[in-house]
Amino acid sequence: MTTLDSKTLIVDNTVDAPGERAPLVLNMDKFSQVTATVCRVNEADKAPFAWYVAFAGALGLLSVLGACIGYLIITGVGVWGLNNPVMWAYDITNFVFWVGIGHAGTLISAILFLFRQKWRTGINRFAEAMTIFAVICAGTFPGIHVGRVWFAYWLFPIPNQMEMWPQFRSPLLWDVFAVSTYFTVSLLFWYTGMVPDLATLRDRAKGKVQQLAYGIFALGWRGSNRHWHRYERAYLLLAALSTPLVLSVHSVVSFDFATSQLPGWHTTIFPPYFVAGAIFSGFAMVVTLAVPARELFGLKDLITLRHLDNMNKVILVTGCMVGYAYSMEFFIAWYSGAMYEKFAFINRAFGQYWWAYWIMVSCNVITPQLFWFKRIRTSIPLMFVLSLFVNVGMWFERFVIIVTSLANDFLPSSWDLFTPTWVDIGTMVGAFGLFFTLFLLFCRYLPMIAMAEVKAVMPQADPHGAGAGKHGHHGHAHGHDHSHH
Amino acid sequence: MATIVTNPSDTKAEQPANPAKLYGYIAEFETPGDLMAAAEKVRDAGYKWWDCHTPFPVHGLDGAMGIQRTWLPIFVFFAGMTGTIAAFFLQAFTNSWDLHVWAGVWVTGYPFLISGKPAMSLPAFIPVMFELTILFSALACVKLMFLFNGLPQLYHPLFRSHRFRRATNDRFFISIEARDPKFLPRKTEEFLRTLDPVAIEAVED
Numbered sequence: 001m002t003t004l005d006s007k008t009l010i011v012d013n014t015v016d017a018p019g020e021r022a023p024l025v026l027n028m029d030k031f032s033q034v035t036a037t038v039c040r041v042n043e044a045d046k047a048p049f050a051w052y053v054a055f056a057g058a059l060g061l062l063s064v065l066g067a068c069i070g071y072l073i074i075t076g077v078g079v080w081g082l083n084n085p086v087m088w089a090y091d092i093t094n095f096v097f098w099v100g101i102g103h104a105g106t107l108i109s110a111i112l113f114l115f116r117q118k119w120r121t122g123i124n125r126f127a128e129a130m131t132i133f134a135v136i137c138a139g140t141f142p143g144i145h146v147g148r149v150w151f152a153y154w155l156f157p158i159p160n161q162m163e164m165w166p167q168f169r170s171p172l173l174w175d176v177f178a179v180s181t182y183f184t185v186s187l188l189f190w191y192t193g194m195v196p197d198l199a200t201l202r203d204r205a206k207g208k209v210q211q212l213a214y215g216i217f218a219l220g221w222r223g224s225n226r227h228w229h230r231y232e233r234a235y236l237l238l239a240a241l242s243t244p245l246v247l248s249v250h251s252v253v254s255f256d257f258a259t260s261q262l263p264g265w266h267t268t269i270f271p272p273y274f275v276a277g278a279i280f281s282g283f284a285m286v287v288t289l290a291v292p293a294r295e296l297f298g299l300k301d302l303i304t305l306r307h308l309d310n311m312n313k314v315i316l317v318t319g320c321m322v323g324y325a326y327s328m329e330f331f332i333a334w335y336s337g338a339m340y341e342k343f344a345f346i347n348r349a350f351g352q353y354w355w356a357y358w359i360m361v362s363c364n365v366i367t368p369q370l371f372w373f374k375r376i377r378t379s380i381p382l383m384f385v386l387s388l389f390v391n392v393g394m395w396f397e398r399f400v401i402i403v404t405s406l407a408n409d410f411l412p413s414s415w416d417l418f419t420p421t422w423v424d425i426g427t428m429v430g431a432f433g434l435f436f437t438l439f440l441l442f443c444r445y446l447p448m449i450a451m452a453e454v455k456a457v458m459p460q461a462d463p464h465g466a467g468a469g470k471h472g473h474h475g476h477a478h479g480h481d482h483s484h485h
Numbered sequence: 486m487a488t489i490v491t492n493p494s495d496t497k498a499e500q501p502a503n504p505a506k507l508y509g510y511i512a513e514f515e516t517p518g519d520l521m522a523a524a525e526k527v528r529d530a531g532y533k534w535w536d537c538h539t540p541f542p543v544h545g546l547d548g549a550m551g552i553q554r555t556w557l558p559i560f561v562f563f564a565g566m567t568g569t570i571a572a573f574f575l576q577a578f579t580n581s582w583d584l585h586v587w588a589g590v591w592v593t594g595y596p597f598l599i600s601g602k603p604a605m606s607l608p609a610f611i612p613v614m615f616e617l618t619i620l621f622s623a624l625a626c627v628k629l630m631f632l633f634n635g636l637p638q639l640y641h642p643l644f645r646s647h648r649f650r651r652a653t654n655d656r657f658f659i660s661i662e663a664r665d666p667k668f669l670p671r672k673t674e675e676f677l678r679t680l681d682p683v684a685i686e687a688v689e690d
Contacts, residue, residue, distance in 0.1 A: 181616040184623070241622050
């Protein structure tokens, strides 16, 4: 995968040899090499040129978002293309899209942690960062969609002089609690995981400002094993708490639709279907971000081809689940015998929004099937392009679900089509600016890879194996007793 | 390789001008295996105020140090239950009961009929009860973990040592504090030498 000099080993770690663990860190056998590789990104005086270009672009898009939201607030939601039957369109599509993106980060950090998938260590930090930034983007949309944003606090049960409370029997309020809990817990998880790495940056910092900034956020971490003991417990608990949480979040998002009576929305398949779709789109976004990041910042030995290969396998599996859900929706529409349900689905595929439906199917069902081939799974340019297709497809999935069901409901007399305005499009594109601005700042100033975790999965970290040192023989006598703590 | 490079007198650069109280000794090791073997000996020697410092959690070191399992999960469980109960009462109060209570200000519940659903719709309350359970647990988990660890503590005597900075990079340390009842400067240093470290350093308080 890389050109190597005589000193380093050429390792293709995508080969599956039974009985042998594929290395997760390439061309490094010292812990200090991991530290140096990761910290170099933050410690360099200047970021790579491409970073500045990307950051300028992201800031440009962010200002588009700011302008569109400003215009919306001053003028009112009428600046969007919403109409009487289609009262949710781009805004809620974007909301569901961004919440979904976030799910891959939590899957990697929590679920793969519980399943002891050690390859997660190379990608979990920036996948979690992606989660947080995606949820920030997501949270923007319902906030501005309420129309009078200065009343957005009505979403929360705050004692007020009107003696007015939110309606807890509505899934929209469950959503407020689910998404805000999700954001808080993801932030805690991300930050807790980062504390030891911030301490590393603190201890290496040359300038006073860096030392102070990293020092404050490192909380005085000094690698104490008495601390590590509680830290590891806490981390395990957070993973165990985040796992049901992440499944609940997109289930609750799907309740926004599934608990209504609208044909095309009122289905029991929605919660699992939304969760699978969320993980599908999120992993595609991780690949989209990981491919350029590892090139740009020289992280190819830590985010190896095997990591990408594994992620592509997840995309394949979840893509199959999504494809299954699409076909099952059609089957149930026919099997239920409900004429409105039948119409809703035929209308999705062959009605006025047919093009959106078929973009969705080709991107989400056909594209991931190419990942059956190892050559495609391990080809950097191909996986990058395919991950973009999945991102596009998953945006259209939410658009199709939301808009086609609303535009053509029970009564033909109330039908209307949705056409986006420039503000709709500007807000959608601008959200990517917000996302990438935050992500690029993260890449520059925070440790992009969980150094402590990567070191812990290196063979040298095993006190009874490669890391045994000069007292290596000792391990056999006591090793067994201690391995269960 | 295993040269003991520093005695208290060798580390002038790291010490304040006035001789201060000794915080303790640190011993540096190269591999997790060396650290683990040494940690078992420190444990068996009966020291209480001592610690290992590693760049990552070393598997099995808790046992080698004789660390008791933390009570953290028990606290987190009760925090979670608090969240569940709080969420139930929040929803029941605001949507089901017509009570006038003082919560900082006087507040009143507001039961109202919507889609013919009963005022006390327990199934509809479950999602929020679940979310707040997780929220309370996670907040308690992180807060208590740092609290039990005595963090944030932005200053610590160990940060005086330049050598110790590698504890967050690639080296493994044992620290024995001067306040340990078994600590005797000469004897403890001798003892640390027997553990065969790469270096030993005295750290001032």
